[in-house]
Amino acid sequence: MSAEADPSALFRQEASELVASIEVGLLDLEKREGDSELIASVFRDLHTVKGSGAMFGFTEVAAFVHEFETAFDRLRRGEAAVNADVIAVSLKACDHIRGLLADPATAPAGKPILDALAGAMDSAAASGAGLVVQVRLPADAIRLGHHPRRLLDELAALGKTRIAALPEAIPPLDDLDPTDCLTGWRVEIEGNVDPADVEAVFVFLADLIDLEITPLGDPAPSMAEAPREATPARTAAPAQGSGPDTMRVATERLDELMDRVGELVIAEARLHSIAQTAGDSVLLVVAEDIQRLAEGLRDATMSMRMVPIGSITGRFRRLVRDLSTQLGRPIRFETSGEDTELDKTVIELLADPLVHIIRNAADHGLESPQERQAVCKPETGTIELDAEYSGAEVLIRVRDDGRGLDPAKIRRRAIDRGLTTEDAQLSEAELFRLVLEPGFSTAERVTDLSGRGVGMDVVRRTVEDLRGQIEIASEPGHGSTITLRLPLTLAIIDGLLIEIGGEYYSIPLAAVEECVELPAPHAAASGASSFLNIRGSLVPFVRLRDLFAVTAPPSDFQKVVVVTSGGSRIGLVVDRIVANNQTVIKQLSRLHAALKGFSGATILGDGTVALILDVPQLVALGRTIEDRSARLERAA
Structure with missing residues (x-):
């Protein structure tokens, strides 16, 4: 049975994509802790993995994800708040699901992870105590001199807040009086907040406003839980106008189709050559029609193989988060040009080289917080990944704002390794390219992350196999930029x-x-x-x-x-x-x-x-x- 027709292989592929989606959602939640849509999206993906796992006989996956989903449901219901511990343990749970998908027999026990997740949720629930304030001002509040923004600022001063507008009472534009205050607000305030302090904010409007104060986490509908329908199965037909229908096709079939199109293009060129030699006008017209059709088929086939680079940036966000924790350095990861498309084969082969480059930037490039403070840099280092089209190429750059490359140090190490001589006159670009040589490393010691001189050699060989090029630029004290120049397509x-x-x-x-x-x-x-x-x-x-x-x-x-x-x-x-x-x-x-x-x-x-x-x-x-x-x- 082919991999395409094997139900278990199909489930593993779809589940892997869902776990990647869950991981991206968790990383986004770390920055937008109160985003109810993100929480709901992660919950839906968990629910789908659980249901599909049970359907296809992956009982270990279904059982683990069921417990994961149950714990995560506390966030969805507002019974616990997102914090760093919840995110960290949830990411470990994602890793465990991947292990179960690969081979349940060799995957470690999942109970310790579930216990840690429950503990993190309990802690998040305790620290998430607070109040939910729903308030509507009288319609003439603004005309009477009251400023809603100031009132909301006073509520925000009571603790960590999440604010959402309640626009249900706003009439159609034709009936709207711009001087009326028709918007209400729902404010979630975390921490030990005295309801009397909330009431004091509205002391001059006490008899005019509609004010409701309830404990945070109350079973009443909250900002974190909007009314929702049952989660639809992923195989259900999409709603009218919801987007184009899609189907999963094995990569091998796309490769075969591209090979056949290539042979068709060669045959079309042969036909056109024969038609020109024969001077037959009817044959030339047919040859031109076939040429037009072949070009259209080529473009359509190539577009099927094009994948945005954003499809692999999620794993880099996770990588940077883990590196930040492992190295004890706060690191911000920024991306741009994620919709830039490359051939699927190029994207797949590019993932590992980019991991090596980002790991080197974090370990070798960025300084410790103390070193950055000493040179008047912000404590948080930055790694940027961007992609853009440049003619027939795609440029992918990885920048960091760290210490930069040390030409003198690279030169000394290259001389020690016999890669150059004392009297060799090398330009800066030629000197920087020496870091791509096998076994070359400027690290003083070998760590779990780097120092063996293997990573950048892997990058060079992979990029060269893809008919691409690597450029390295650096300014001491201001960081480095590694640029990968890659062809748009290999076909x-x-x-x-x-x-x-x-x-x-x-x-x-x-x-x-x-x-x-x-x-x-x-x-x-x-x-x-x-x-x-x-x-x-x-x-x-x-x-x-x-x-x-x-x-x-x-x-x-x-x-x-x-x-x-x-x-x-x-x-x-x-x-x-x-x-x-x-x-x-x-x-x-x-x-x-x-x-x-x-x-x-x-x-x-x-x-x-x-x-x-x-x-x-x-x-x-x-x-x-x-x-x-x-x-x-x-x-x-």
Whole structure:
């Protein structure tokens, strides 16, 4: 039976997603303790895991989650308040559910966790004692000079409060008098609060207001519990207008579909080539129709594989929380660009490298609270993760505001390891890249978190396998930034087909900025590289025929394809620009994988193979040319 048809495998997959959703909800609750919608959302996910577990025979999961749900229901009913202990034990309960899903026989006993959760709830209930105040002012209160904001501020001064408006009495806009005070308020005040102190706030309105004071946690409906319907099963049909229908499809089927689409694109290119050679107008029309349909099918298939990076950021929030506790350092984790999409395969392979980078930022990058105070930094360190599109790439950055990299320390350790020599002249970027070498570490001691020099080597190998690049920037005392440059997709792209010395190559079209003629003076000159003046801007260019050691004579009318990556530009001198084409990316063999300047290969319509140029590597070469030229100018 396939994994897709195996009910237990389907349950494990869905339950894992629900546990991830529960974990994200708990982490959000840590910042928004009184959010009743969040509490209800976590409770619904727990209820679904319990019900599905019992249905599919996962009795250990169902039994544990039942007790977890029962304890969490106290928050939903307002009988206990969210606090750090409740969140911490609930996260451990999530870990235990994952263990039960993986293998119930090897999972540790869950009773200690449930006991700890019950104790945390009891403590939260004791510390959550307080009052619920519901108040409505007279309609003319504002006209009489009373200010609702001041009254609410006085209530807030009595203890930790949660305030919600009661807008039921507000009439339609056409009937509304803006000078009337029609909104009521519900205020939950935690702690030992004397009802007389509440009444004193409204002493001048005692005979005019509608005031109700009840103990916090009273079974009467509260802010933490709005009327709700029974939790619907996840397999139920969605309500009209609630969103698009979805279905679960095995990744293997998507991979197979993408492979078939790739073969279709190659066959379509072959058909188009035959139609052009034959000169048959009817055949050309059919070929163009098939080309249009193939492009639409390609785009639809690729969109199915695209996943937002936000799908994996939840685990990083949990990671940072655990690191903060383990290291004894307050850490704030911020994200942006979570809707930036990447191929599902890229997202899956990217999770572990990002874990290594974030762990290094927390352990090596951020200082202790005492060290941060000594240099006038806030005690709480910050780690930021953001993602954005950049042409044919996605840039993912991890920043921290810690101590930054120490170039001198990196250089000393590199010399000790034999990675460089005393007299080597390395730029700062080259020096920073040494931290990606296998076994390299500047840590003085090995800890549970880092120090063995393994993590960043894993990051480099994974990113290179994805045809990406890593950039490291740092400013001592102000933190570091690690940027991952990754292709949008690993399957099919639009390419610009070019010719050099009779051989064909493809350039990702999204990286192409413009194409210009190579001026005659440059065409007559020799040398692998130089600069081109394009509308007053100097752009370095590389003669690909010299770079590839092509011996055939050049074209009389060479062209320059200006490509861009990471905000930098370089011109690529080619003999001829052939056409735009759909490029099916094929990985290079192991024998050719080490070739610089190429990211893969593709099959053309006539069956020949064209290498795909690696634009980021070529742009990096252009930056090297610029740096070398600048150094020569300074020396002169």
